[in-house]
Every structure is written in structure tokens, then in C-alpha cells.
């Protein structure tokens with residue numbers, strides 16, 4: 099059997115086991131990750147459990163840390179489903195949830211296979227969990243038969259996959275199993291692909307705001323800077339408002355205006371000190387054809403909204419947004435979105451102060467003195483990496499509490515052989531801390547007194563692969 103087939107067969111078997119738990123009337127304890135992939139996973143799992151009238155209890159967590167696992171062991175549940183996390187903590191789960199029925203639906207680099215835990219992870223099937231399927235995709239393959247057929251949630255799979263930056267195909271498109279799911283959504287006329295400038299909020303934001311809010315790719319002088327965004331449009335002779343005084347959006351531009359804007363952005367990226375490739379500005383967009391709210395139509399924008407909800411401490415708003423369309427929730431989500439983008443822009447401006455970023459060889463270290471929230475340090479590290487030409491790795495350090503630092507590590511794809519997730523997991527294990535992740539993105543929680551050893555060990559490993 100092919101790897102894909104084996105993966106599907108395992109997913110189906112695991113689904114049957116979950117169904118048995120539901121039929122026995124077990125209360126299902128669900129735990130998912132805080133980012134847009136994790137929130138999307140939580141949405142479709144909740145949708146399936148609601149559809150099957152199962153009782154469940156859902157928590158959204160930053161990481162499956164020792165403390166979180168500790169808290170779970172004190173609960174009286176018998177059935178656990180972890181989505182978009184868990185594969186890095188299999189030994190811990192085996193040991194501390196002994197005797198319980200545990201399902202792990204994840205795409206992070208797995209620690210090991212397990213006899214006691216039902217783990218569905220593409221990496222065991224030679225499927226690239228970093229590019230071809232994300233946490234919500236794995237969840238989808240497992241529980242899709244439990245969803246109401248008229249609402250099979252392909253859309254949320256696309257949202258989670260672009261949220262995890264799995265759009266690594268030509269023109270930033272989805273590939274592998276993700277693409278299969280897109281095709282499925284196209285067949286049922288729920289999803290449409292479209293090629294356009296890769297600006298945030300094409301359908302929903304005033305154009306100058308779209309420019310200001312775009313960080314992927316990083317547009318030198320414009321990303322995070324409203325005044326400069328307005329100046330750029332004025333210079334190009336593109337009006338900000340239409341005849342009726344409404345803000346114009348990217349989708350309102352004439353072909354001529356769009357061409358001018360595209361050329362200018364390409365020129366800026368090409369001349370700027372950032373590693374973005376000029377053509378990164380053109381991307382494949384995934385549009386939800388059944389959605390009426392404009393700001394929820396585009397998968398990238400929806401994903402940013404989910405991220406904003408999670409990172410600003412309101413993951414429940416994100417989950418509700420994926421499940422229903424309540425007016426109050428949408429307004430709350432909008433407010434969070436504005437706050438999220440403002441915070442991001444604020445942090446990035448702050449990091450222009452070189453005292454807060456330590457530069458060594460090809461590595462940039464964001465010092466804890468930059469005072470970045472622990473929930474934002476990962477996103478900030480990712481964006482900083484895309485804005486630095488001469489750096490292969492960014493290590494962001496943020497204070498979690500009096501004893502602990504949250505550390506986020508991001509590496510460029512050019513450092514092919516570097517497996518950050520594995521490296522971080524091994525170092526943290528040695529120093530009795532917690533950490534793991536993907537090949538090019540990893541995270542750790544490090545006791546303050548151990549940060550020196552951790553950084554030394556980490557840099558030693560990274561330097562073997564650096565050629566920056």
C-alpha cells in the first residue's frame with residue numbers, strides 16, 4: 099500500500115475508536131494548540147463531536163508543557179484527544195496518562211511511535227508534515243466522517259494550513275494532501291483559488307491599511323507604517339477613497355492601478371535589505387464561496403484573525419468564529435485584530451533599536467529586555483527573520499514568569515539539514531526543560547538559570563549548518 103493509503107487507513111481506524119468512545123457515552127477531553135492551525139483543529143473536532151452529540155471539554159493551550167500535562171492528570175476523564183500538539187511529548191503522555199485512552203492527531207516532528215497511544219502523524223508515512231498537511235488536516239482525515247456531510251469543513255483545513263505557512267508550492271499555493279482538500283472544496287463549490295497581490299485584507303481593509311498590515315512578504319518602509327503606506331499610494335496617484343467617500347480596498351483598484359502598485363512593491367522588495375523575493379508578493383488566495391462576511395472570506399485573513407484571538411488570550415472567540423457567525427463575536431474579533439496588528443507593528447519598530455537584538459554570525463537574538471509578550475514572541479521572531487537578509491536564524495526570548503523564559507527559534511529554509519525541533523527537544527531534555535517543534539520553527543520553555551547553557555548548546559548546533 100502507498101504511504102498515503104496507509105495514512106488514510108490509520109485515520110479511519112482511529113476514527114472508529116473515537117466513535118466507540120462516544121458511543122460508550124464517554125466525556126471527551128480535547129486539548130488543542132493556540133495558533134490558527136490549532137484553533138481550526140479545535141473547531142472541526144468540536145463540530146464533529148457536537149454533530150455526534152458527544153459531551154466534551156475543550157482547552158486551548160500555548161504548549162503541551164509539563165505543567166499542562168500535570169493539570170490534565172488531576173482530571174477524572176478517561177478519553178483524551180490532542181490536536182496540533184502532543185507528538186513531541188509522547189513519553190510524558192504515556193507515563194502520566196497511563197490507563198487512559200489517548201489520541202494524538204498531530205503533524206509536529208514526533209518523538210517516537212507508541213504502543214499505548216493512538217498517534218496519527220504524517221511523518222510516520224513519509225508525508226511531509228511541515229508542507230503537505232497541518233494539524234487541522236490530520237484532524238480532518240480522522241474525523242471527517244463524523245461531520246455533517248453538507249458542512250465538511252475543508253475550508254478550515256485550508257485556513258490552518260496557510261496559518262502554519264504550508265503554502266510552499268508555486269505562487270504560494272498549497273501542496274500534497276492540503277491540495278487534495280482544496281480540490282475537494284472546489285468540487286463542492288465551497289472554495290475558489292485566485293491569484294492576486296499578497297496583501298492582508300484584500301476584500302475587507304482600506305488599501306493603505308492592507309499595506310501597513312502586510313508582513314509576509316515584508317515590504318521595506320511600508321510594513322507596519324501607516325504614514326508611509328499612505329505616502330506610497332499618493333506618490334502612485336492611487337486615490338484612497340472613492341467618489342462616495344468610502345475607503346478603497348485592493349479589490350477596488352483598476353487593472354492599471356494594480357499594475358503600478360505591484361511594480362512599486364516589487365521594486366521596493368528588490369532594492370530593500372530583506373530576503374523576500376519580489377515575486378513573493380503574488381500569491382494564490384483561497385476564497386470561501388459560501389461566506390458572506392468579507393473579512394472571513396480569504397483564508398489568510400481568517401487565519402490571521404484566529405491567530406490574533408489566540409495570541410491575545412481570547413482563543414474562545416476564534417473557536418466560536420469557526421463554529422458560528424454570531425455578530426458579537428465578529429465585532430470582538432475585529433477589535434482583537436486591530437490590537438494584534440498594532441502590537442506586532444509596535445514590537446517590530448522597537449526591534450529597530452539594536453540594543454534589543456544581539457547579532458552573532460548569522461543568528462539574531464531578541465533579548466528579553468525587548469519585553470515582548472510570550473504569546474507574541476513566535477510571530478515576532480518569524481517576521482524579524484523575513485526582514486533580515488544576513489541572518490539564517492532568529493532566537494526570540496520572552497519572559498513567561500519569574501522563573502521561566504519562552505524561547506522561539508526560527509530558521510530559513512536554506513539551512514536544509516538543520517532540524518530545529520529535534521535539536522531543541524534534545525537540548526531541553528538534557529537540561530530538564532521543555533521544548534520541540536518543526537524543522538524550521540521550534541519553541542522551548544527554559545528556566546532562567548539555564549538560559550545561558552541552552553543558548554550555548556543551541557548555537558553550537560546551529561553553527562554546524564550555518565552558511566550565512
Ligand SMILES: [Mn+2]
Nearest residue numbers: 135182233262
Ligand atoms: Mn500546526
